Amino acid sequence: MKVLIIPCGIGMGHASRCTAIAEKLMEKGVEVLFASYGSGYEMLKEYRKYETVKLPDLKFYGGEGELDIKDTAKKSIDTPFIFLKSIYSESKVIKDFKPDIIVADSHYSVPITAKVLGVPCVLVANELTFNFSDIYPQDKTVEYLENGLERFIKDVSRLCRAIIVPDVPESIKIPAKIEDKVFHVGPLLKEDPAHIPGKDELRRKFGFNEEDKIVLVTVGGSEFGLGLLKIVCRAWDLMDCDRIIMVTGPQISQDFIPDCDKILKKTFLEDMMEWMKLSDIVISLAGHTTSMEITALGIPNIIVPIDNHPEQLKNAAHVKKYGISLIRDMKELTPEGIADDVNRLLRDENLKVRAEKTIQTFSRYSGTEDSVEIIMEHARDNGEPL
The missing domain is CATH 3.40.50.2000 (Glycogen Phosphorylase B;)
Known part of the structure; x- marks a missing residue:
């Protein structure tokens, strides 16, 4: 069995928790390939135990300790191009590696690419909604951006076989239309x-x-x-x-x-x-x-x-x-x-x-083990239509 794991590369957290999944998969004899960018890619290279492919970078803007949503939006005019470039890069990796299933951690172009190529996809995400308008309550542009992003995340999530939430139940708001796909498994920890x-x-x-x-x-x-x-x-x-x-x-x-x-x-x-x-x-x-x-x-x-x-x-x-x-x-x-x-x-x-x-x-949760079981179950069942 082959599993392609594509974590968001902004910060190291997404890639880090995905290595916990990768370790358990490899213990079961599964071949694993990573693809990422930014800090996530740099961290995976430091491990030196996972083959990792570089994807196009995505970036958020702000100062030291501060995220600036407005500045990020202004400087992200090329986001559609980067998004299409990501899909192209992902599709090339998928065609070369030929995975049985793809695990995407908060990288939302992947479910689209997987759907187009007919490969099952499992999404890992600790957040499916946004609260930008709470920070800029008087700014209608931010409100429109937030609403658009939430619709996009919901629609993309529906393309996935399962959505793994690495947290306890009721930790995040789940859109009603994808509730049946969501599994709260507890933290994804590299070590018990x-x-x-x-x-x-x-x-x-x-x-x-x-x-x-x-x-x-x-x-x-x-x-x-x-x-x-x-x-x-x-x-x-x-x-x-x-x-x-x-x-x-x-x-x-x-x-x-x-x-x-x-x-x-x-x-x-x-x-x-x-x-x-x-x-x-x-x-x-x-x-x-x-x-x-x-x-x-x-x-x-x-x-x-x-x-x-x-x-x-x-x-x-x-x-x-x-x-x-x-x-x-x-x-x-x-x-x-x-x-x-x-x-x-x-x-x-x-x-x-x-x-x-x-x-x-x-201690009641075994998030990493449960996530691996969900992934392998859907990899074995990849003949079922998405």
């Missing part, structure tokens, strides 16, 4: 939290002292995380911790990060969940994959959504209810404020109880 070694063992493995207080900072490979990284760099000496691990992703230069014994710089971590588990606190943007990994592991965290990014704002609100996350506004973030948050979390003994409850909640 119950099978990851304990914190002390992981610290010995990676060369840290068992008694160290460790803070992990990760921005998911997105250039929108540059602002958060710079604030942490101004706060490092105010934090009552021993080590700060800063993971920038492949598209952010590390030149601005201080050279000191307290800070460990990383471009990419293949075993990210192990590094999360050995940490006392994680500071992150509100990307869905990272948020789910942190929460499933029960690690106290500080989540900073990208400004004007509806999905990240919803992700932050979603994880806040578990009681182990502090949600902070990027515009209001200061070095003193984030240092105070870190120091307060490091002292809060009550977090342990809430962390254990969170781990128990997510």
Whole structure:
């Protein structure tokens, strides 16, 4: 059996969770090929274990820590051309590889390409609706854009055999016409939290002292995380911790990060969940994959959504209810404020109880295994008309 996986390449989260699916498929003897672009493509190349084809880039615009929907719309006048170019590139990959099924993670040209070529497609998506008009309530252009995108996503989703939502039930709004295709499977995790070694063992493995207080900072490979990284760099000496691990992703230069014994710089971590588990606190943007990994592991965290990014704002609100996350506004973030948050979390003994409850909640799900079963079921049944 052959499976082609095409994740959205904006940030590393989509590609990262797709590697969890790929690992399980390969364990079953399935041949896997990836195709992506941007940070997702760069991350997959770093793994060096997956054959990966480069697709045309898509881009969002904004400043450090801020998504600008209006500017993105203005600068995306060539989007129809890029979209057609993507379909052409995808079709070439599909014809060369001849997959039994395609898995598309939030890359919405793929179901169209798959339909045209008669190959079954399964969609992975943690969001099927948008809330741009909440951010620009007086702007009719944004409202029209949002309505058009939602109709497009709904119509494209109907072309898929199944839609995998890597989250708990009722985490997102599902359009009525595709409810019968949707499966809430829980997080797609590269490692089962119950099978990851304990914190002390992981610290010995990676060369840290068992008694160290460790803070992990990760921005998911997105250039929108540059602002958060710079604030942490101004706060490092105010934090009552021993080590700060800063993971920038492949598209952010590390030149601005201080050279000191307290800070460990990383471009990419293949075993990210192990590094999360050995940490006392994680500071992150509100990307869905990272948020789910942190929460499933029960690690106290500080989540900073990208400004004007509806999905990240919803992700932050979603994880806040578990009681182990502090949600902070990027515009209001200061070095003193984030240092105070870190120091307060490091002292809060009550977090342990809430962390254990969170781990128990997510332990009920086996998202990666269930997703693989859904994919293989539809690959075996690819003679059925779409």
